[in-house]
Amino acid sequence: MPELPDVEIYRRYLDEHALGKTVQQVRVQDARILDGLSPDAFRQRLEGRRLTASRRHGKHLLVELDRGGWLTLHFGMTGDLVVFENEADDPPYDRVRFDFAGGRHLAYVNRRMLGRVGCADDADAFIDEHELGPDALGLDLQAFKTALGGRRRDVKSALMDQSTIAGIGNIYADEILYQARLHPKTGLGDLGEEGLKRLHHEMCRILAVSIERGAGSERFTERLPEGWLLPHREKGARCRRCGGSIETMKAGGRTTYFCPRCQPEPGG
DNA sequence: AGTACCACCTGACGGC
DNA sequence: TGCCGTCAGGTGGTAC
Numbered sequence: 562m563p564e565l566p567d568v569e570i571y572r573r574y575l576d577e578h579a580l581g582k583t584v585q586q587v588r589v590q591d592a593r594i595l596d597g598l599s600p601d602a603f604r605q606r607l608e609g610r611r612l613t614a615s616r617r618h619g620k621h622l623l624v625e626l627d628r629g630g631w632l633t634l635h636f637g638m639t640g641d642l643v644v645f646e647n648e649a650d651d652p653p654y655d656r657v658r659f660d661f662a663g664g665r666h667l668a669y670v671n672r673r674m675l676g677r678v679g680c681a682d683d684a685d686a687f688i689d690e691h692e693l694g695p696d697a698l699g700l701d702l703q704a705f706k707t708a709l710g711g712r713r714r715d716v717k718s719a720l721m722d723q724s725t726i727a728g729i730g731n732i733y734a735d736e737i738l739y740q741a742r743l744h745p746k747t748g749l750g751d752l753g754e755e756g757l758k759r760l761h762h763e764m765c766r767i768l769a770v771s772i773e774r775g776a777g778s779e780r781f782t783e784r785l786p787e788g789w790l791l792p793h794r795e796k797g798a799r800c801r802r803c804g805g806s807i808e809t810m811k812a813g814g815r816t817t818y819f820c821p822r823c824q825p826e827p828g829g
Numbered sequence: 830a831g832t833a834c835c836a837c838c839t840g841a842c843g844g845c
Numbered sequence: 846t847g848c849c850g851t852c853a854g855g856t857g858g859t860a861c
Contacts, residue, residue, distance in 0.1 A: 638854050673838045675855060
């Protein structure tokens with residue numbers, strides 16, 4: 562579930578509660594979550610370091626350390642960050658814990674183990690290595706067109722492809738296509754100038770509104786404007802726009818929710 | 830270049 | 846009650 566808006570909220574949370582603090586001790590509770598380094602190596606790179614800045618690219622959160630290097634966090638489907646003070650509040654599925662001087666703790670939580678925690682020497686090199694495209698947030702129309710340019714695939718898998726544009730996953734791709742009234746299987750070549758503009762506009766709007774309303778938080782879906790698909794991702798749910806029925810299909814290998822009436826097949 | 834499929838991983842849920 | 850299959854979905858690998 563953590564896609565760009567959620568990770569942006571995590572970043573702000575980390576900024577508020579952990580930035581400027583010095584990591585006194587690192588506890589790796591489950592070494593499987595580490596991205597290609599041992600718990601000892603990871604501890605050595607983090608302990609005694611101060612968190613000086615944060616940066617997000619797509620679904621990745623990067624935290625700069627004083628004296629060089631970065632902590633890298635990826636959240637998979639079920640990852641989260643939790644700050645707590647009392648030992649008793651250590652949340653379940655806490656995989657890596659950072660204990661700061663002064664008694665505050667930051668937990669990287671992940672029920673399923675699909676995310677990764679690691680280190681990198683350089684943030685830009687990390688982004689290159691992971692072959693991430695430009696970050697979706699604040700991507701201007703020209704850059705958006707460039708990113709999608711010359712491709713033939715269907716619009717949904719293109720949106721979800723992190724090497725094309727970084728940050729959009731299954732849930733937000735569906736929302737963007739729903740708002741832009743585009744069928745998920747529409748070929749990029751069939752979008753036309755108008756379709757591309759609409760897609761870009763809705764991508765920007767949905768990401769911005771989602772961040773503003775606290776994506777990923779408990780009552781997020783209740784705070785969304787009327788007419789969003791996100792709270793109604795259920796087969797047979799009523800489309801808030803036309804009263805039709807929300808249906809499912811497979812696109813880009815993922816279950817896709819859409820309204821066949823509002824998002825007609827191209828040419829159909 | 831694209832697609833298709835598998836694996837990783839755990840919890841929820843439906844069927845029997 | 847409890848076992849089993851399936852699904853959720855981000856990423857990465859491989860085969861075609």
